[in-house]
Amino acid sequence: MSSSSEQSSVYDWDQVRQKMTQSVTLIMGGAQGTGKLAAQQLLELGCPVVIADLNAKRLAATAKEFASYGDDKLFTMPADATNPREVQALIAAIIAKFGKLNNVVYCAGAVRAQRPSLEVDGDEWDLIVNSNLKGAFLTEKAAIPEMIRAGGGSIVNMSSRAGRLSSLFLGIHYTVSKTGILGLTRHIATEFGSQGIRANSICPGGIIGERMTYLMSQLNREGDLEKLAKQSPLGRNVFEKDVVGAILFLLSDLSSFITGAIIDVNGGTLTV
Numbered sequence: 001m002s003s004s005s006e007q008s009s010v011y012d013w014d015q016v017r018q019k020m021t022q023s024v025t026l027i028m029g030g031a032q033g034t035g036k037l038a039a040q041q042l043l044e045l046g047c048p049v050v051i052a053d054l055n056a057k058r059l060a061a062t063a064k065e066f067a068s069y070g071d072d073k074l075f076t077m078p079a080d081a082t083n084p085r086e087v088q089a090l091i092a093a094i095i096a097k098f099g100k101l102n103n104v105v106y107c108a109g110a111v112r113a114q115r116p117s118l119e120v121d122g123d124e125w126d127l128i129v130n131s132n133l134k135g136a137f138l139t140e141k142a143a144i145p146e147m148i149r150a151g152g153g154s155i156v157n158m159s160s161r162a163g164r165l166s167s168l169f170l171g172i173h174y175t176v177s178k179t180g181i182l183g184l185t186r187h188i189a190t191e192f193g194s195q196g197i198r199a200n201s202i203c204p205g206g207i208i209g210e211r212m213t214y215l216m217s218q219l220n221r222e223g224d225l226e227k228l229a230k231q232s233p234l235g236r237n238v239f240e241k242d243v244v245g246a247i248l249f250l251l252s253d254l255s256s257f258i259t260g261a262i263i264d265v266n267g268g269t270l271t272v
């Protein structure tokens, strides 16, 4: 049996922090929302961060807002995750800038609200499924060889409560894309674990943030947020920082033996 002094030295906190601050993390879809907050918290910790996003204008505003963290820590580049050439160019630029890539957080994706399945056409299906799922595959396909070269790392993919159940609110394409993310993540965890790569999915409930505020105001459904909060045994809605906490945990060595897992961040509204 280990002594209490051995127990208390299980985590070398300096080492946990040092490993994080030496790791380069790409956040795809990080110009706003959860990805942006995750990027900021990593920068606060002193970690090098790359933020990529399809929306160049929004990305430029985020880069300006975060400029005080310094060029040596923050690199931003517009990229469409669904375009393999743009993704390859992004990974090449990261290697040119930092010399390595350790982690990927995939937060990118488009969304459409209140879309009955029979009104979804092929173009809308492609937009939602490609940005939420194909983009994750292409980004991680390009990143994994570099992550292996760097000695391994962590992939965090944003699924959703919709990936565990379904979302009549966000539609069949969203449900399918977020279910697909669980399979993609599981597969990567299994195929690349022996090369030091961990991959996990996060399934948040509806997050109080820019996206939700926009959707609810478009639909005049702001009152629904109160009802949503009451569904949680903890009595409130999910905040971006709740999800960012899970992201930071999965990027750090505190989760070093967790891979292929699904982390629910929903305040107990789904407990299986």
Ligand SMILES: NC(=O)c1ccc[n+]([C@@H]2O[C@H](COP(=O)([O-])OP(=O)(O)OC[C@H]3O[C@@H](n4cnc5c(N)ncnc54)[C@H](O)[C@@H]3O)[C@@H](O)[C@H]2O)c1
Binding pocket: 028, 029, 030, 031, 032, 033, 034, 035, 052, 053, 054, 055, 058, 079, 080, 081, 082, 106, 107, 108, 109, 110, 131, 135, 158, 159, 160, 161, 203, 204, 205, 206, 207, 208, 209, 210, 211, 212
């Ligand atoms: N907001 C929620 O309530 C909620 C709930 C559960 C899961 N999620 C998931 O969490 C993730 C982050 O959510 P959020 O609310 O912060 O999202 P958001 O809509 O605020 O941000 C998504 C970002 O992805 C970018 N993007 C879209 N398509 C892209 C592409 N092809 N290539 C690169 N970037 C692209 C957008 O420009 C945007 O900046 C998403 O995957 C979302 O589906 C969100």
